[in-house]
Amino acid sequence: MATFASAIPAPLHRTTLRSPPLISFTPRSRQALLNLYLIMKPTRERTPHSHGITCSFSRFEVRDVSYRPPGTELNLLNGVSFSLPERSFGLIFGKSGSGKTTLLQLLAGINKPTSGSICIQRYGDDGKPNQSPEPLPPERVGIVFQFPERYFLADTILDEVIFGWPRRKSSLQLKEHLALNLQRAVNWVGLNGISLDKDPQSLSGGYKRRLALAIQLVQVPDLLILDEPLAGLDWKARADVVKLLRHLKKELSILVVSHDLK
Numbered sequence: 357m358a359t360f361a362s363a364i365p366a367p368l369h370r371t372t373l374r375s376p377p378l379i380s381f382t383p384r385s386r387q388a389l390l391n392l393y394l395i396m397k398p399t400r401e402r403t404p405h406s407h408g409i410t411c412s413f414s415r416f417e418v419r420d421v422s423y424r425p426p427g428t429e430l431n432l433l434n435g436v437s438f439s440l441p442e443r444s445f446g447l448i449f450g451k452s453g454s455g456k457t458t459l460l461q462l463l464a465g466i467n468k469p470t471s472g473s474i475c476i477q478r479y480g481d482d483g484k485p486n487q488s489p490e491p492l493p494p495e496r497v498g499i500v501f502q503f504p505e506r507y508f509l510a511d512t513i514l515d516e517v518i519f520g521w522p523r524r525k526s527s528l529q530l531k532e533h534l535a536l537n538l539q540r541a542v543n544w545v546g547l548n549g550i551s552l553d554k555d556p557q558s559l560s561g562g563y564k565r566r567l568a569l570a571i572q573l574v575q576v577p578d579l580l581i582l583d584e585p586l587a588g589l590d591w592k593a594r595a596d597v598v599k600l601l602r603h604l605k606k607e608l609s610i611l612v613v614s615h616d617l618k
C-alpha cells in the first residue's frame with residue numbers, strides 16, 4: 357500500500373528532473389509509483405532569510421489523503437501528502453493505473469478524500485504557518501482534461517470560452533468583470549491575434565490546447581491542473597504549449613499530470 361516521503365511543510369523544491377522526486381508514494385502496488393517533481397522554482401517564494409530576503413508565501417498542501425471509491429473495499433490512494441508552493445510548476449508522474457487521475461479529481465473537488473485534507477496554508481516571514489489552513493475551494497481550481505478539444509461544443513471560440521457563464525440577467529459589474537477576465541485569458545494564451553468568431557475545430561492542435569487553457573483561465577484559478585497536456589500533439593505544438601506553460605507559471609500554480617517523464 358501507499359508509502360510517501362514528505363513531511364509538511366515539504367522539503368526544499370527541486371529544480372530539474374535530474375533531482376529525485378519531491379515525493380514518491382505507492383498507491384496500490386509497488387509497481388505503481390506516483391512521483392511528484394517540482395520542476396521550476398516558484399517565482400516569489402523564498403526560504404526564510406535566504407539572501408536576506410524574507411516574505412510570506414502560501415502552499416497547496418495535500419495532507420495524508422486516502423481515497424476509496426464509494427461501494428468498493430479498496431483504497432486507490434493511501435496516505436498521500438505533498439505540497440506545492442504558489443506560482444510553481446509541479447509534475448505528477450506515474451505509470452498508467454497508478455492513481456494520477458484519482459488524485460487530480462480530489463484536487464479539483466470532483467471527489468472528496470475519504471480521509472485527510474487538501475488545503476491552502478499561508479506562512480509568515482519566519483516560515484511558520486501564520487493562520488489556520490483554508491480548504492481549497494473547487495472554484496479556485498481549473499482543470500484541463502486529456503484531449504480537451506474532444507469536448508468542444510460551440511461553433512465559435514467566443515461561445516466556447518463563455519459556455520458556462522451565467523445566462524440570466526447579471527449585473528453590469530459582473531459582465532465587466534467577465535469581459536476583463538476573457539480579454540486577459542485570451543492574451544495569456546496568445547489567442548489575441550485570432551478572430552473569436554472562428555470555429556474551434558478549425559484551429560491547429562496547439563491552438564486548440566491554448567483555447568482549452570483560456571476556458572479555465574477566465575475563472576482566474578489559483579491552481580491549474582493539466583492532465584497529459586501534450587498528449588497527441590506533434591513536436592511543434594508540444595514546444596508551443598511548453599513555452600506557454602512556462603509563461604503561465606509566472607501567474608499561477610500549475611500541476612501537470614503525466615505518464616511521460618520526457
Ligand SMILES: Nc1ncnc2c1ncn2[C@@H]1O[C@H](COP(=O)(O)OP(=O)(O)OP(=O)(O)O)[C@@H](O)[C@H]1O
Pocket residue numbers: 425428432450451452453454455456457458459615
Ligand atoms: N471508481 C473506481 N472503482 C474501482 N477502481 C477504480 C475506480 N476508479 C479508478 N479505479 C482504478 O484505480 C486505478 C487508478 O486509476 P487512475 O485512473 O487514477 O490511474 P491513472 O494513473 O490516471 O491511469 P492512466 O494514466 O491510465 O489514466 C486503476 O487501476 C483504475 O482501474
